[in-house]
Amino acid sequence: MRFEEYVNDHFDALNETEKLIVDFILKNRLDVVQMSISELAQKCLVSKSSVFRFSKKIGLDGFNQLKFVLRDEQGTIRQEPQTNFLEATTQAVTNATQQFQSLKMNDIYASLHKANDIYIYSTGWEQEIISEQLQRNFFLTGEKVYVLPAAVDELNMALQRMKPDGSFNGHFV
Template sequence: MANLRSMVYDSNTKLNDSEKQIIQYVLNNPNDCSKLSLAKLAKKLYVSESAIFRLCKKLGLSGYSELKFDLVELAESNQKPVKIENNFAKELSKVNVDVLKYFKQRDFNSLYRDLDNASTIYIYSTGWQQELIAQYLAHELFVVGKNATVLPSALDELKAASRFAKKGDVLFIISFTGDNNTINEEIMKLELINDKFKYVSFTNMMQNKLASLVQHNIYFPTIAFTDDADFKSGKVAFTPAYYLIDLLISEYVAWQQNQGEDVEINVGN
């Protein structure tokens, strides 16, 4: 049986204001309400019995009897200490293994070549979590001797960068989904009027519009901190994105060293 709070969460958009007030009351007072008949609960809340019955149907319940049963369970669960199962370490380990497999399957030589030729690497992000990733990427590029500039999350800054950029500079766009219409339209405009940039998308979604617009695309997964049985909290970790950046930078350094060895061999011959 689905958890009552989950059913309320999933049905929230179907409920009118009166129904939301009813369900809020019964959720806050499950023990008292589970002992009331339909008539008594209706009288207590100053609503009709049919209003409560319709609410039950919207929640996916067979009727008031099933609501009372769920309220009993909710009252009992409220008296027990809540323990949310946390498999974060296990899931993170698995996701990082997947990231490594993905990285090894990709050929980033053309990206490394573009990074090496760029006088400046610009990094544009579309949110505060993405901006943190941008700052980290800029730091790691600086460590290996590349000049990186993080742009504020504003279209005007993106347009300004396109004016000041030199041919061959690289522009990273860090977007969670890659389906931000405003950003994607701006990238299409820039590509039409400005052939300076080599574009790199860094997104969470494997299939997205942004990835189809750029020369290089990189994907990173995210992972939830906890298994929340009641609500989709949206609390996710971006650890795999940072791990992927470390892999990219490490491999880029190795690529640079190999390039240097190839030059020495050619000179020697």
């Protein structure tokens, strides 16, 4: 099985630290094969035990098996230079569909549709960019969405203007 399959099978159980480890491995998989657990932990700015727990959480016996999987993929990649992009794309769409179905997205969409107002709070600049795009997408569906500022003081001011029924007394510019 490929590294991505191990991660996808256990993605919902991963915390933010473990997702950072995944991101580093995906970007540096050739280097990770040569690293010790200490080196990987240092590069990811996490503890050795975090790397070990991550390996166990995605269904491997430990860090050595993680390296074996990555090394085995390198051999497979060298042996299969021809990629069937249509099949890979179809599989990716199928995997994404299965993941959305497992998350019971219909319940989330129904809740959003029933809401009078939707508030989005971002905790950093990347999340703020995503929040603004999400607000534009909701606008196209006719939903009222408010993007709250990431700064705590501004959030407290906004919370004072919110009504118990979820409506907002005021407007954002």
